[in-house]
Amino acid sequence: MTRSGEDEDRVTTEAARWLVALEDDPDDAALRVRFDAWLAASPANAAAWANTSDIYDMMGRVPPAHAGHWEAPLPHPLPPPRTSLRRRFAAGVVAAALAACLALVVMPALMLRMQADYRTTTAELRSIRLADGSTVRLGADSAIAVTLAHGERGVRLLKGEAVFEVTADPDRPFRVAAGEVETTVVGTAFEVRMNGEAVSVAVREGQVRVDYASAAPPVSERLSAGDWVQVGWTGHVERGGVPPGDVAAWLQGQIVARDRPMAEVVDELRRYYGGMIVLADGALGRERVTGVYNVADPVAALRAIAGAHGGSVRRISPWLLVVSGG
Structure with missing residues (x-):
């Protein structure tokens, strides 16, 4: 240990x-x-x-x-x-x-x-060079396990989020598993995020295939640069577009939200706050959020997000924040 x-x-x-x-x-x-x-x-x-x-x-x-x-x-x-x-x-x-x-x-x-083979803590980002030449940019409070042996190239995202810049090898596709959702590529750059009850994949360049074989019916989605898909554990699929430069904006110290549930954005901010953040209002958590927020100041980001919808952020102790409706 x-x-x-x-x-x-x-x-x-x-x-x-x-x-x-x-x-x-x-x-x-x-x-x-x-x-x-x-x-x-x-x-x-x-x-x-x-x-x-x-x-x-x-x-x-x-x-x-x-x-x-x-x-x-x-x-x-x-x-x-x-x-x-x-x-x-x-x-x-x-x-x-x-x-x-x-x-x-x-x-x-x-x-x-x-x-985990690699982990990060609160607000920590890490760049990992794999033996095949691919690079993993591990987000805050995240973890991965790596398999590069016997002709396989695989990573399991255990927690959080990561960006993968994959070295091309047509004979050995690169697979990223997050729960039961698997993303397969030959050579590209993309982000995978575990997000509560769902997995999100967004492509910065190249193409990927996203599969959830155990869903009923099975899910299989092909994405190109600028595409994103979110697959819920129930098999529910949401799909949309994003400017490729906004994929994994956390690499530049930002969270870019476009019509996302507040609860989802708050969950992402938790990775950058050293204490606990409690979202005490379910209705507030369902409000849709659009904006660009600085992860270097998660408290200010929370106040901006909550305040835009009539909510407030209370500091209960130096390490406990409660977000609630007005």
Whole structure:
């Protein structure tokens, strides 16, 4: 495991322990002071606490992160348990249940690290030269696995987005898989993006074929320079055109949106923000967005996008933004 992976697992474990401690002794002011200090110590701690809180919220109540949000004591407190055994048992149950739920979050990240040959973190871009001479430009918070052996040229996009500049080889087509959607080329430049429940492919130069063989009916689309297609996991297909120079605009530090759902653009901006972005209004997320946004300032981009549709962006903590309707 990489050092970054070990650090991520460590802070996740710490967040789980804090949750159990706060549930076990919610009236301990000194404990709250220590927790606040830990929470403010780093963005990683805040992100781990936010993830842990989201998971525990599905199980019940999350302890408020700050003393100002504590509930007033009950006018007639319940009698204390007869022994501390029940309290320790309850804490153990919380810890066990939380550990099981955390596995749903930690395990996918761990599996991604195990599968990926190349990864990027928040706001990081990376250029990768493959053994066949092709180049992959990996977008922020993205990951790929590469197969270049036994006459095959293949890349699996595990997360995020990438641009492929493929060296021509008629005897060995280059295949990019994203979920069940496969793009096949001989030599060209194109972008593939995993986008929630869909995969998008846009061509900058040359031609590609996009297949989703397991859809009913099967999907097969041929694209040329300036074409894009979005294939949903259900087999739903949307197709359109884009200036070739706008394909993968993130390589120039921009997001170019043309009549895209706000939720989709917000999801792309998440790759450039060091904390969490919560889109709290489903109707707002369905609004259509057109514009050019600078990924170097994702907060300003969010405010511009939301404000154009009567929404707002609230900073709940240094690492948590909530986008909601006005």
